[in-house]
Amino acid sequence: MAKKAKIGVLGASGYTGSECVRLLLRHPQVEIALLTADRRAGQEMREVFPQFSPFGLPKLVPIDSIDWAACGLDLIFAALPHGTTQKVIKDLVAKSPTIKVVDLSADFRLADTAAYARWYGHEHLAPELQRDAVYGLTEVHRDRIKQARLVANPGCYTTCSELPLIPLIDAKAIDLDEIVVDAKSGMTGAGRAAKEAMLFSEVSEGFHAYGVGHHRHMAELDQEFSNAAGRPVVVSFTPHLVPMNRGILSTIYVRSEKSSPEDLHALLSKAYAQEPFVHVLPYGRLPQTRHVRGSNMTFIGLAKDRIAGRAIIGSALDNLTKGASGQAVQNMNVLLGLPEATGVDQVALFP
Amino acid sequence: MAKKAKIGVLGASGYTGSECVRLLLRHPQVEIALLTADRRAGQEMREVFPQFSPFGLPKLVPIDSIDWAACGLDLIFAALPHGTTQKVIKDLVAKSPTIKVVDLSADFRLADTAAYARWYGHEHLAPELQRDAVYGLTEVHRDRIKQARLVANPGCYTTCSELPLIPLIDAKAIDLDEIVVDAKSGMTGAGRAAKEAMLFSEVSEGFHAYGVGHHRHMAELDQEFSNAAGRPVVVSFTPHLVPMNRGILSTIYVRSEKSSPEDLHALLSKAYAQEPFVHVLPYGRLPQTRHVRGSNMTFIGLAKDRIAGRAIIGSALDNLTKGASGQAVQNMNVLLGLPEATGVDQVALFP
Amino acid sequence: MAKKAKIGVLGASGYTGSECVRLLLRHPQVEIALLTADRRAGQEMREVFPQFSPFGLPKLVPIDSIDWAACGLDLIFAALPHGTTQKVIKDLVAKSPTIKVVDLSADFRLADTAAYARWYGHEHLAPELQRDAVYGLTEVHRDRIKQARLVANPGCYTTCSELPLIPLIDAKAIDLDEIVVDAKSGMTGAGRAAKEAMLFSEVSEGFHAYGVGHHRHMAELDQEFSNAAGRPVVVSFTPHLVPMNRGILSTIYVRSEKSSPEDLHALLSKAYAQEPFVHVLPYGRLPQTRHVRGSNMTFIGLAKDRIAGRAIIGSALDNLTKGASGQAVQNMNVLLGLPEATGVDQVALFP
């Protein structure tokens, strides 16, 4: 076997970081060579995530302690909070000519740095890198990812909405001004930061919408849908929180004057027929999040509405896997020239 | 104090039946005089629902054993499965001229018996009673309920959608052909029948849509929205299951050319200003189901969408209380001439 | 009706504070006249707990702003964090000769101030008040509570273990050196402070023990069991966290050479025959937490073990109600000379 690639995970004490570690531990062609976590620096990974107790893993170190030029890494996953990654990656790129980067934050997702500044409230700190960053929705941008050094891994909500909608928009099969995306996410999407609103007792046994009218993932949706359409597209998007750990379900309401629901379904089936991680269910069936839990799969279904000209689409994925770290490893495989499903082909854990 | 009204609950071994008992046990002006449960007949209520162990309650009897003419009841709640109630109530009405009925099933909700036959798959068995049945959405039909003998208590999904939408439709404030209702319900809405799909391990840690394009509550929505509009209205309606016991949240997408979101909010606030069980949140805030749990409240919120001309409405209630047995007791109070909030003014249980 | 008592709740932004408000809002003989919350001072209660949106409530104020001599209160509930109450109550008592206090913290539960210092890591700040404080396990110390000014409301775990065990210890019916208490609590017992370990994603879908060998509630158990036995008693006690909001179940393993399990059950049944809030189930049945949710009930059951001479006891209560605020209101009723169940007789919310 070829020499294993040496991989680092920045931000290993968060949920997307630990999900990268879960997947990389069983990836036959990589070696976890570096784990960082500023606040937990000096600790063993098992103290932060006891599920890793049986495994040998590098001790957590602070990012500042890394000598990028000498560390010998082939690729890093940046699983840092939004807004902190641009500076870190700029520094890394300046010091190392070779380390590839899959960034799981939102810092490099928006090609338009003015849009970034508008949605995130501060100037982009590495606009020169942004130019070369590739948006990492693997199934859509695979060819560009192959050539990239810096991949901006998409958001969980956006992956879940873009996979079913981009082929339909691309084919001009649906009305672009009548798209409603009602999205529901498990709690891990909110991360591991201690916030009152995310306490078990606050969120169990209940359901609610949030970020109504102004969720940041809208900026990504706008970018990708507009690119696909060749003209500006703005969808109605409302996220909700479900009392479960993992999973996103997007229920998407579309209208089409010229394509029947059966046509739309056929179009999606054809678009993803060869994709290992996107599965289109039989016509009329909608997916459940539990059936993709822990896997890198996206399940997509489409049914006709009782109102003529309308269809209802369901799209389900695990927000930590295909919605974050699973797609990140998928992108790593593309970047390293490995078979795309290597180490990320876990079967869903249900029940 | 006046003599207490004698009340019966048919179907006391189900969730809406037990919720009636919970509320009636603390209602100062009624006495629970009869409890039926065919399959559990002969058992004590505490064997079926141990939470009632400390309370004296009548033993469960089969419906067939009741002598309607001689039982001395003032009112019964029929919490029987859909499709079985028409016959029971027909028999009761034939034998007793005075007992009032609040029916929690769907059997008398559709004024159009042809629509009933179409949605429920069999002929209506008591069309002559249907003529006098009043649809029990209390806030909308209170005056007619006062005069009724038979009240058809609305469905949980329908109450949750009708309360926010009827005032807007009534005022011709929204586009009638662009209404999308994305509804999410807790598991008690599925009842207590043992079904594989409702097992804990099947439904926890996951989320999914069901009944896409053909849920029976659509028939009620059609009826009430069309009545309010004075012309046929058909909305897009998709129910989902949330891994929680109680609660429905409807996220409703509306469009209006002439009314701003602020106008729509003002309209709802005014419509419900005097209602004890409908509370409109400040503009821009959407409700959470957990904040109405165990109470008879409906919380309604409205926010503007980022797309001009669109608004997003949230409506939350407890499906067993305002969505079923709480509204049933509210209707009982109206029928018996009691203050409407008597015995049904519990404060929500959060957390 | 007599003039309503004026009540204050210190620490109204926490779970036991809000549970006091839930109960007091429907108590016919009191008026909520004061709510404090230092960090949320200036806000309306509805911003902190939206379930109270429909109700008129005093605005949250800081404790320091209260003029105890002039506030006109009859009684306050202190629902403050452990360790902060001694100073507050000392100040209150110094300034007002009449306001009664029900303290929900642990600050006045241990009669032995040396034991307090040992378990809580700092000197007792109001030892002179400790002398007059009465431990508020209502069923056991009712007569002393009637005469008290300061009631130290018991902990949730301790109430749940003491109610079944004290009658048995008192009657010398069980072996004092072989008691194992395996206790399981819902998450609200951990309070509302934002801690990583209490996030939904950390605690859902899992189960674990904590505080093994050194949980502070042990000090209360030691005190009450030793008092009942007339000699030192130390039990084995291990708490666990259940992914649910409310409820404690204690599974208690006892041995008896002289009393049969049937005798032990008879003893408990007799001890609580007249108590409104302690219900002993039929011999051989153990309780479930869900059947006391939101109520002030404790359900106790006892079954024989398959090992001769051993019995297994189950005890279930709602940690926020009988385990905290419900018992606090029960104690308030005793202090104010009101019927003990007034305002705290809610029927459990199941499902």
Place this chain on the structure above:
Amino acid sequence: MAKKAKIGVLGASGYTGSECVRLLLRHPQVEIALLTADRRAGQEMREVFPQFSPFGLPKLVPIDSIDWAACGLDLIFAALPHGTTQKVIKDLVAKSPTIKVVDLSADFRLADTAAYARWYGHEHLAPELQRDAVYGLTEVHRDRIKQARLVANPGCYTTCSELPLIPLIDAKAIDLDEIVVDAKSGMTGAGRAAKEAMLFSEVSEGFHAYGVGHHRHMAELDQEFSNAAGRPVVVSFTPHLVPMNRGILSTIYVRSEKSSPEDLHALLSKAYAQEPFVHVLPYGRLPQTRHVRGSNMTFIGLAKDRIAGRAIIGSALDNLTKGASGQAVQNMNVLLGLPEATGVDQVALFP
């Protein structure tokens, strides 16, 4: 690579059956050649468990349709309901001289057929096979499993209790008459049969004990502990249900006059130092079920009690993996001469 072994799963429509399929799908040296499910015969696996939709799997067939002599299978997993397997395996063994069997039911776990009849209420139907069956607690009986044809895979509760206790009993380190096992299980342990008591709304948001004094897993515990001790051992065992899908935590109370808690911990650490699927945590730490979810690991911890001479042991595993199908695949590997961790080395899914 050598030819893949051909494997059948009897009872593939239940949870332990589907868990076998999840693991076998990613096992590099086996091929799933047969799936049975009597009530779902004729359906595709994806209709019964949609998570398998992306995979090619044999259609479900009835057991009666199988020609054991000609089917060409190397090994079958019997994941059938208790009480139905003896007849099926007897038939298989009569017709095929070579197919190996890992039975996940309780049908062959008790070496003493009289004990079987007593606990299960009917005569053993294949006593001659029972003689050759090996109890499949891999870490304890590995050498005998290697030689076996029929492995009786242990119960979930029993694996969780036996792994920590057998080394201690074996070493005569603990008092055999003072062992209390308080066990807590997730809901999948109850299987997929539709029962009212297992509905989401019945079991969420609550906690309770069941089978008090008479759970069938006691028979297995008695057998294995008595074997280890060389004299009869009967432990106190009480199972509880936790509102979660997967996981068992056993909290075990032991007493030792001669060994300190540190000694007991050292003994366990040494016993399992080389085992891939049993991990002993550092002294004083107890495990959480969530950290073994979906993996074949057992985490064991031991802490001293505050009472001299007593220790508290925690043992956690996933009831469907190490507690059932994971250990079954581990046993298959032993039977087939494959490395023991092949295909069953998934990292736990947390959160």
